[in-house]
Amino acid sequence: MMSPSHSEPVTSILAAHRGQPGALLPILHAVQDALGYVPDYAVAQIANTLNLSRAEVHGVVTFYHHFRITPPASHTIQICCAEACQSMGAERLTRHAEKSLAQVSEGECELHPVYCLGLCANSPAMMIDDQLHARVTPEKFDRLIKKMGDGK
Amino acid sequence: MSITVFVPRDSAALAMNANAVARDILAEAQRRNIKIKLVRNGSRGMMWLEPLIEVQTAQGRVAYGPVESGDVRALFDADFLHGGKHKLNLGLTGEIPYLKKQERLTFARVGITDPVSLEDYLAHNGYRGLRKALTLQPAAIVQQVTESGLRGRGGAAFPTGIKWNTVLNAAGPQKYIVCNADEGDSGTFSDRMMMEGDPFVLIEGMTIAGLAVGAAQGYIYVRSEYPHAISVLNEAIAVAQQADYLGANILGSEKTFTLEVRKAAGAYVCGEETALLESLEGKRGIVRAKPPLPALSGLFGKPTVINNVISLATVPIILDKGAAFYKDYGMGRSRGTLPFQLAGNIKHGGLIEKAFGVTLRELMYEFGGGSASGRAIKAVQVGGPLGAYLPESQWDTPMDYEAYAALWAVLGHGGIVVHDDTADLSKLARYAMKFCAVESCGKCTPCRIGATRGVEVMDKIIADQDRHAQIGLLRDLCDTMLNGSMCAMGGMTPYPVLSALNHFPQDFGIVKKDPSTGGHHV
Ligand SMILES: Cc1cc2nc3c(=O)[nH]c(=O)nc-3n(C[C@H](O)[C@H](O)[C@H](O)COP(=O)(O)O)c2cc1C
Ligand code: SF4
Ligand code: FES
Numbered sequence: 001m002m003s004p005s006h007s008e009p010v011t012s013i014l015a016a017h018r019g020q021p022g023a024l025l026p027i028l029h030a031v032q033d034a035l036g037y038v039p040d041y042a043v044a045q046i047a048n049t050l051n052l053s054r055a056e057v058h059g060v061v062t063f064y065h066h067f068r069i070t071p072p073a074s075h076t077i078q079i080c081c082a083e084a085c086q087s088m089g090a091e092r093l094t095r096h097a098e099k100s101l102a103q104v105s106e107g108e109c110e111l112h113p114v115y116c117l118g119l120c121a122n123s124p125a126m127m128i129d130d131q132l133h134a135r136v137t138p139e140k141f142d143r144l145i146k147k148m149g150d151g152k
Numbered sequence: 153m154s155i156t157v158f159v160p161r162d163s164a165a166l167a168m169n170a171n172a173v174a175r176d177i178l179a180e181a182q183r184r185n186i187k188i189k190l191v192r193n194g195s196r197g198m199m200w201l202e203p204l205i206e207v208q209t210a211q212g213r214v215a216y217g218p219v220e221s222g223d224v225r226a227l228f229d230a231d232f233l234h235g236g237k238h239k240l241n242l243g244l245t246g247e248i249p250y251l252k253k254q255e256r257l258t259f260a261r262v263g264i265t266d267p268v269s270l271e272d273y274l275a276h277n278g279y280r281g282l283r284k285a286l287t288l289q290p291a292a293i294v295q296q297v298t299e300s301g302l303r304g305r306g307g308a309a310f311p312t313g314i315k316w317n318t319v320l321n322a323a324g325p326q327k328y329i330v331c332n333a334d335e336g337d338s339g340t341f342s343d344r345m346m347m348e349g350d351p352f353v354l355i356e357g358m359t360i361a362g363l364a365v366g367a368a369q370g371y372i373y374v375r376s377e378y379p380h381a382i383s384v385l386n387e388a389i390a391v392a393q394q395a396d397y398l399g400a401n402i403l404g405s406e407k408t409f410t411l412e413v414r415k416a417a418g419a420y421v422c423g424e425e426t427a428l429l430e431s432l433e434g435k436r437g438i439v440r441a442k443p444p445l446p447a448l449s450g451l452f453g454k455p456t457v458i459n460n461v462i463s464l465a466t467v468p469i470i471l472d473k474g475a476a477f478y479k480d481y482g483m484g485r486s487r488g489t490l491p492f493q494l495a496g497n498i499k500h501g502g503l504i505e506k507a508f509g510v511t512l513r514e515l516m517y518e519f520g521g522g523s524a525s526g527r528a529i530k531a532v533q534v535g536g537p538l539g540a541y542l543p544e545s546q547w548d549t550p551m552d553y554e555a556y557a558a559l560w561a562v563l564g565h566g567g568i569v570v571h572d573d574t575a576d577l578s579k580l581a582r583y584a585m586k587f588c589a590v591e592s593c594g595k596c597t598p599c600r601i602g603a604t605r606g607v608e609v610m611d612k613i614i615a616d617q618d619r620h621a622q623i624g625l626l627r628d629l630c631d632t633m634l635n636g637s638m639c640a641m642g643g644m645t646p647y648p649v650l651s652a653l654n655h656f657p658q659d660f661g662i663v664k665k666d667p668s669t670g671g672h673h674v
Binding site for chain 1: 163164166167168199200202335336337338339340341344376377378379414415416417418419420431432433434435436437452493494495496497498501502503524533537567569570571572575580583587
């Protein structure tokens with residue numbers, strides 16, 4: 001399938017941010033919120049409208065951990081790997097998660113480390129899609145994943 | 153009359169299922185035909201008790217926690233709505249020692265009010281600082297801040313009043329106020345709690361800053377990992393705008409100040425002020441060379457005040473109660489209070505606002521109750537990922553910027569991460585190097601190359617390959633990073649690495665010097 005050179009959501013996002021000083025990050029967030037990632041054709045369209053080169057826009061997209069250039073899986077799981085969570089077993093939790101999720105079919109779930117969710121007094125912490133969870137034991141992890149699988 | 157029940161909307165409470173508890177309380181009240189008013193407050197900061205719910209009684213607010221959804225029926229059966237007895241009953245919230253022993257100035261309202269209720273804010277001394285500021289000349293506002301002794305709470309501890317004065321005296325009609333809410337340090341959450349629990353005080357502080365230096369536009373740069381903070385801020389800004397606390401004619405003064413929230417995108421280095429400005433301008437977060445100072449040439453090249461959330465949120469109480477009131481707290485050149493954040497392997501973690509001068513031991517044992525695991529505490533990292541690891545011999549030093557500098561440690565943003573005796577400090581040192589390698593903006597070699605080399609060297613030390621020589625190399629690398637880096641990312645990574653090595657040599661395979669056996673020291 002060929003990528004569209006202009007996509008309606010991107011066009012309206014660009015229109016909504018016209019004239020905003022330093023608009024590139026807000027635009028990229030809006031695109032990723034709408035499409036789940038920042039596709040190549042969006043980079044081209046953004047570059048065109050903001051009078052930047054594609055390389056410049058691409059450079060910004062790839063500089064920041066938050067932006068992604070490939071479509072996400074159905075669920076995104078982020079486990080905090082920073083010091084406070086390490087002190088409460090984040091490493092063990094991550095190893096457990098990798099093992100548990102190996103059984104889940106591809107494209108359904110992706111696992112990423114994240115550096116601090118601001119829940120450091122309730123470590124270890126993690127996020128499933130946009131839901132925060134704290135004091136996560138391997139047992140609690142399995143319960144939460146099962147719930148996620150049930151579509152709840 | 154209906155009874156008021158408080159269930160926090162703070163992220164830490166939400167992560168412990170507070171929404172389900174709130175929903176179940178409403179449902180159970182309805183089932184029993186009892187009228188209640190549910191308020192979603194901020195967190196009191198006693199994180200091991202979240203979700204901590206409260207009920208307004210004639211004697212005051214009574215706390216219950218940690219409450220799980222399955223406890224709700226039993227709580228109703230125990231008549232918790234009138235402060236009834238139950239195993240989760242903690243008594244009057246204000247009498248809980250953890251809270252009672254604090255000095256809450258900046259956090260005076262957090263956990264008490266409904267964060268997005270302007271009425272609540274005003275009823276709890278809100279906007280008194282702004283009203284005072286509106287009666288003062290800009291230079292007099294700056295003078296109050298200078299005299300209070302307030303130093304930046306983001307890490308570098310630069311005097312806030314002096315920074316503001318530079319911006320006040322800078323020429324030009326266009327200036328900016330930027331709030332640094334990137335709070336990237338592990339073990340810190342005071343900015344988050346403030347934004348989620350009392351956003352108006354930050355808005356008020358930024359508005360005062362705008363009046364003080366002559367800036368009409370402000371930005372709050374919030375990390376993307378804090379979606380709840382972003383939505384509370386946006387809600388509060390809309391309310392303030394509606395009521396003329398923001399906008400073109402603030403409280404009829406014909407002064408203008410508007411605010412916009414900007415979402416960051418997950419780069420630790422964007423907490424560094426010049427990288428943050430680059431990011432706000434829509435670029436990669438690469439650190440700028442200084443000079444020029446952001447105060448003279450900052451956002452879009454204009455004079456800019458950039459301050460941490462806590463610095464700005466402390467300004468209203470200084471204006472309201474006067475510089476002398478604030479300055480009265482603290483010790484030496486560290487005036488006022490610091491919201492310490494007790495985190496990691498600790499039984500009673502949370503937010504503790506105390507005057508400077510408290511010790512780590514008091515915080516970890518009198519407040520924190522020791523480690524969560526019940527094991528001995530071994531090392532404590534203070535001041536985020538670029539802060540030193542402190543061994544027990546340093547836990548009695550008063551927490552004050554200068555006293556910590558003398559230990560070759562930092563207070564930073566007040567984060568305290570506790571590790572028990574299962575921690576391996578060589579692994580933590582490797583992690584510090586790895587973190588720097590991943591998060592480096594790449595502008596200067598000592599940091600970009602040094603950190604990558606540092607990881608390799610640490611791997612060899614851990615694997616016991618030529619350990620003696622590798623430790624020498626590690627020290628050289630740290631020297632280069634300390635002296636040659638352009639910013640504190642590369643410049644301070646040696647703090648955790650060398651403090652780990654110097655205080656915990658046994659974890660690096662170094663035999664501790666023991667005069668009786670003659671064991672050698674590297
Ligand atoms: C790598 C790095 C990360 C930083 N991260 C933050 C941060 O997340 N929040 C913050 O307020 N300051 C951070 N700082 C400090 C800022 O550069 C700056 O000193 C601060 O925003 C000034 O505000 P203050 O004077 O109110 O503290 C960081 C500095 C460095 C070098
Ligand atoms: S020390 Fe690191 S983060 Fe700072 S300017 Fe140099 S490369 Fe960038
Ligand atoms: S270190 Fe994991 S939430 Fe902060």
